[in-house]
Amino acid sequence: MYGTERRQSSDTTSMTYLSQTHWRSRMTAARGIPATDELDFFATLDRRLLHRRAISEVFLTSMVPTSRDGFLAGAQLPSSHTYFTDHQQERRTLDPLLLLEACRQAETFAAHVLHEVPLDAKFVLRSWSWQQIGQAPELPAGPAELAIRATTSNPQVRDGMVRGLDYDMDLWLGGAPLGSVQLRASYLPAAIYPGIRRHGRGSNPPLSDGAVVQPTTQALAPHQVGRLRPENVVLAGLREEETGTAADLLVPVANPSMFDHPLDHVPGMVAMEAARQLALATTNDRRGSLSRTQVTSLHGEFGRYLELDAPITLHAAPTIGQPELIQVSLRQQGVEAAAIRVGLSAADAVTGSRS
Template sequence: MPPLTEGTVDQLTGIDDLEYLRTVDRTLLHRWALSEVFLTDARRVDDTRFLAAAQLPPTHPYYTDHLVHDGRVPDPLLLIECCRQAETYAAHVFHDVPRDAKFILRSWSWRGLGPAAVLPPGPARLAVQVSTVRPQYRGSELRGLEYHMDLWLGGAPVGAVRLEASYLSAPMYEAARSHVRGRTPAPRSDTHVAPDAGPEVAPHLVGRTDPRNVVLGDARTDGRGGATARLRVPADHPSMFDHPLDHVPGMVLMEAARQLALFTANDRRGSLSRQAVTAFSATFTTYVELDAPVSLEAVPVDADPAGGTAVRVSVRQNGVEAAAVTVELGDALPAGE
């Protein structure tokens, strides 16, 4: 089975057999709400490869709420979420990771390929080819795996995702969390009130239209092309916190980094009407807790040769960098425009 970047969907054995009729069991994706389930099929090719299918919603209160292109191009974070669902499903079904195991995100990235694909009027079909590498075992139990994913939408490549995850049994996870927090139990997002993050940022300054999707507070530019902000933990958000958690999930940190990168672009260029994310990469080194303030700092890095810009966002808590996210921005228009 050749890499997707070298072939076409029609050349890939099994792609045409993927089904888009119904979503898979939501519990295998660690999701409560059916509206947050996008994976419709996953089929194993061999011990290290599988194919997956997902249906992208034509409208969604979070994933299609964007100023750029009026939501007509796929949100990179939606594509990453589809890949996360494929990884989680595969870990349980293909690799026998227990259902009560805890999944730890180590790193992930997405890079677009070519002009942004235009979404069809109705639901869009996403096809994903996955190769797994560098498995880590403890005895017979899978403890870690890397996923290399190539994505197709309507017969056109829409990017490549790389994802690294670790898997811990429930007792080992509890022991690890206790070691980090000492005698203080981790609060849950459904009962804990997060620290105040200061004045809420206006949605249009971070590429949004709905204030409920804004996760930054007290955002300020530094006069050198960078910016700082504090994280507004959206514990009641139905997409970012689909179910109660004892930490801030990586997807929220990615969203915060995207918003701060767009905030810096807005300050430099005066408008977000043409700014699109063309690549993401992130590493996560420790859990972000719910009961301590979280700060973000954005610093411009080397510009893309094609004319885009890149921003590195450091996510810090208690004086420690918990995550580092690089967001690349460009003036990309949808295909044909």
């Protein structure tokens, strides 16, 4: 399952080219300036360079290159959000998926501006992970200012275009370390993407603003998956099986945070959200309450596209010898498309150092 982005029809070639050129010139000029002097949180960056349609879903505010292979980025995280702060918790803490989204925006902006990946290229998420350091910080009363220090490695270049990069990111909030994110992405030229999709599935994929196959089973109640709002629930048909717990994916095409714009597949963020919800649901069955359960780590590997026109099932089971690590498999038409590991702990537990 991949995380490609479809370019918005309202963005003309000239507009996107000028936007990319404008930001690249600004970043080049900033190379000789200390990064901490340039990192600010005054305004969000161009949404088109972050693959976002709604400005309300843009969190990245600044970026400064620190070397040929590194950069600093700033993001302002909302203290209230219909998706990212909708959690059933005794302590209102920062959502790991919000941190992953901020890092995805940093990766996307850096790919376009620092590495000159074309605006119409298709971005493919291969893997990403989050590891918390210490206790999860509580949400501040106002917006939180996140600092990201990133290093890139393993560049893959073909025909003069960067086709892939690995990102290693360290995150801070108010000068205190939060944890780390690793992200591996590929970039496909727009000219070859339709052929790749047709070859992989035998036909052109439908878009998420059209007909989407949904489960016929009953959606879970929000409290079963640590949510408050029904529109943020992405699971249906929770059931026990011989090897663990299973559920069906309820594709949230009407949710503007998970489907900000039309896509031809289920994006990586939805897969991670579904895995988290199933992991929490299994914990709910064992402990009876989710208000004190925290997600302390996430790791996802995406091997195939999750299509919109076929049912998707999830299977979860604790890791042998490490019951706090829940292994979740997303399967479609009998084949595993994504494997996600979710680390859980009580809200007052403290995780170890970065792994």
